[in-house]
Amino acid sequence: MAPNSASASDNKMTAEISTDLVQINTGFDGVNLLLFGTTNGTNNIIIVIKGPLETNIIRKKTRVASIWVNTEKVIIENVPTFYAIASTRPLNQITTQRILKKYGIGANNFLTNILKQANAKTMDISDEYKNALVRLKNKLGLYIDNPIKIKLIEEQLFRANIKFPANVGTGKYTAQIYYFKDGLLLDVINKPILVEKIGIGADVFRLAHSHSALYGIIAILIAVASGWIAAAIFRKV
Amino acid sequence: MHIYLPIAEMSVNIFLILAMGGGIGFLSGLFGVGGGFLMTPLLIFIGVPAPVAVGTEANQIVASSVSGVLAHWRRGNVDFKMGSILLVGGFFGSSAGVVLFKYLQFIGQIDLVIKLSFIIFLGIIGSLMFWESIRTIIRSHNPASRRRKLHQHNWLHGLPLKVRFRKSKLYISAILPFAIGAVVGVLSAIMGVGGGFIMVPAMIYLLGMPTSVVIGTSLFQIIFVTANVTFLQALTVQTVDILLAILLLAGAVVGAQFGSKYSVRMKGEQLRALLAIMVLGVCIKIIVDLVTKPADLYSITPLLAG
Numbered sequence: 001m002a003p004n005s006a007s008a009s010d011n012k013m014t015a016e017i018s019t020d021l022v023q024i025n026t027g028f029d030g031v032n033l034l035l036f037g038t039t040n041g042t043n044n045i046i047i048v049i050k051g052p053l054e055t056n057i058i059r060k061k062t063r064v065a066s067i068w069v070n071t072e073k074v075i076i077e078n079v080p081t082f083y084a085i086a087s088t089r090p091l092n093q094i095t096t097q098r099i100l101k102k103y104g105i106g107a108n109n110f111l112t113n114i115l116k117q118a119n120a121k122t123m124d125i126s127d128e129y130k131n132a133l134v135r136l137k138n139k140l141g142l143y144i145d146n147p148i149k150i151k152l153i154e155e156q157l158f159r160a161n162i163k164f165p166a167n168v169g170t171g172k173y174t175a176q177i178y179y180f181k182d183g184l185l186l187d188v189i190n191k192p193i194l195v196e197k198i199g200i201g202a203d204v205f206r207l208a209h210s211h212s213a214l215y216g217i218i219a220i221l222i223a224v225a226s227g228w229i230a231a232a233i234f235r236k237v
Numbered sequence: 238m239h240i241y242l243p244i245a246e247m248s249v250n251i252f253l254i255l256a257m258g259g260g261i262g263f264l265s266g267l268f269g270v271g272g273g274f275l276m277t278p279l280l281i282f283i284g285v286p287a288p289v290a291v292g293t294e295a296n297q298i299v300a301s302s303v304s305g306v307l308a309h310w311r312r313g314n315v316d317f318k319m320g321s322i323l324l325v326g327g328f329f330g331s332s333a334g335v336v337l338f339k340y341l342q343f344i345g346q347i348d349l350v351i352k353l354s355f356i357i358f359l360g361i362i363g364s365l366m367f368w369e370s371i372r373t374i375i376r377s378h379n380p381a382s383r384r385r386k387l388h389q390h391n392w393l394h395g396l397p398l399k400v401r402f403r404k405s406k407l408y409i410s411a412i413l414p415f416a417i418g419a420v421v422g423v424l425s426a427i428m429g430v431g432g433g434f435i436m437v438p439a440m441i442y443l444l445g446m447p448t449s450v451v452i453g454t455s456l457f458q459i460i461f462v463t464a465n466v467t468f469l470q471a472l473t474v475q476t477v478d479i480l481l482a483i484l485l486l487a488g489a490v491v492g493a494q495f496g497s498k499y500s501v502r503m504k505g506e507q508l509r510a511l512l513a514i515m516v517l518g519v520c521i522k523i524i525v526d527l528v529t530k531p532a533d534l535y536s537i538t539p540l541l542a543g
Contacts, residue, residue, distance in 0.1 A: 025241065026240055026241050026480075027240065027241065028241040028248060029239040054539050055539070056538065056539055056540065057345070057537070057538050057539075057540055058536070058537055059345050059535065059537075059538070060534055060535050061531055061535075062534075063530075066528055067528055068527060068528075068530065068531055068534075069349055070346065070348070070349065073345060075540065081539075129535070132533075132534075132535035132537075135533070135535075136533065136535060136536070137537070139533075166239070166241065166247060166248030167246060167247045167248070169246070197243065200243075201241055201242075201243035201480070202243070204243040204244070204479055204480060205243045205244065208243075208244055208471065208475045208477070208479075212471055212472045212473075212475055213468075213471075213472055215475075215477070215479075216467060216468040216469075216477065218479070219467055219468075219471055219477050219479050219482065220296070220299055220467055220468060222300075222479065222482075222483065223296055223297065223299035223300035223303070223464075224299060224300070224303050224460075224464075226304075226483070226486050226487070226490060227299070227300040227301065227302065227303025227304035227305075227307075228303055228304070228307065229490075230300075230490030230491060230493075231304045231307035231490070232307075235307075235311075
């Protein structure tokens with residue numbers, strides 16, 4: 001992805017993120033990322049942030065004997081855990097639908113592209129499930145499909161605030177900054193962002209997964225001890 | 238003030254969790270039930286993933302039961318002999334239940350099975366307890382009422398392997414408490430509850446135990462069954478969130494102390510009537526949820542990399 005239709009040096013941009021390392025500690029309640037940069041002149045910017053890919057099961061309920069039961073399911077592979085988009089203007093005013101589709105910009109376009117690349121079995125996933133996926137992820141605050149406003153300062157500077165919610169998953173994220181002029185893509189910058197757990201929370205998580213039996217025993221001992229201590233304290237009261 | 242839960246992978250308000258723990262803990266001490274049948278749905282309601290709610294709640298019930306049983310033990314209200322036989326059954330049952338839970342989760346029907354189990358058991362037990370306690374209350378207001386027998390005799394008393402339970406003033410087959418323990422064990426693993434709300438009425442109506450020792454004995458065996466569930470869930474699916482459990486139990490152990498102190502001042506039939514009303518309330522809520530069209534017909538779950 002390195003389209004360069006016009007003369008090179010005029011169409012360059014620079015871009016930076018306030019941090020490329022998001023650390024989830026015990027007090028973590030989401031974080032605001034600031035993306036900013038410069039271009040050479042009048043411009044339109046689209047920023048896309050994608051999380052690591054996962055496999056999701058989408059289940060559908062239907063009415064069976066007057067109660068609502070999960071009856072159908074679809075497995076969708078390579079779904080980004082997180083997807084956020086920001087732009088200077090509404091997407092259709094920046095470029096054509098064809099180009100948006102080509103680069104997979106917008107959660108639905110991205111999903112369609114991903115499904116095309118995946119194997120044949122995920123190809124024929126109907127729109128209802130794709131829409132449900134985007135809607136449900138959106139409700140969780142993990143898909144921001146309605147573009148966040150990118151602010152322009154004196155035409156050449158741009159900045160955007162993108163919120164990572166508290167339930168954001170760990171892993172390698174990428175921020176893609178697209179530079180459009182007159183509907184044409186001039187430049188793209190990719191910036192990696194790493195989301196990781198640190199501190200006691202991370203230790204607890206690691207222990208739970210690497211030494212599950214020990215973790216279970218510790219959990220029980222803590223529970224027994226606190227129950228006992230509480231009873232002892234209250235006996236004296 | 239927010240805190241990030243490492244296993245649930247979400248941020249929650251500390252005070253909300255403490256308050257939930259305290260409120261449910263109070264009821265737990267009052268009625269001798271673990272409170273899981275209220276806490277597990279409540280945790281899911283605030284956004285905790287269902288498997289984490291179940292695993293963590295089991296862990297928390299261990300603590301509130303330890304705290305609760307000590308208060309009853311000091312008053313001599315625990316039948317350890319009966320409790321031991323119940324918990325041996327409970328061990329087998331809950332181990333099988335954890336395996337069944339994993340399977341139901343795999344085929345996507347765990348939510349439905351949880352809800353249907355709640356409806357069936359809460360419905361039956363709630364109704365039975367409600368009628369019985371109302372009848373007792375009416376009879377106690379009638380001066381002409383005669384004293385009841387300790388318990389009724391039926392075919393269950395003809396089973397072999399009879400054991401004398403001095404504390405419970407019973408001479409019955411050990412098969413009976415073992416079977417009850419096993420059945421409740423399966424349910425407690427699947428429903429993410431301690432099972433006290435099933436165990437307590439089963440002890441009163443099936444075994445014929447005196448109400449005074451029922452609560453302490455139930456709490457005693459719940460400790461071991463939920464400890465088993467906690468261990469197996471931590472081992473197989475890593476869904477026990479220690480931090481969430483600590484917050485819940487910090488509230489719950491305090492609440493449980495007040496609850497069990499309060500329970501001494503109340504009459505058995507009043508306690509049972511109150512518990513019955515709560516049980517029926519939760520039951521009706523679940524039925525309504527199942528028959529009304531959900532806001533979103535679709536649901537999403539990440540497929541955990543195996």
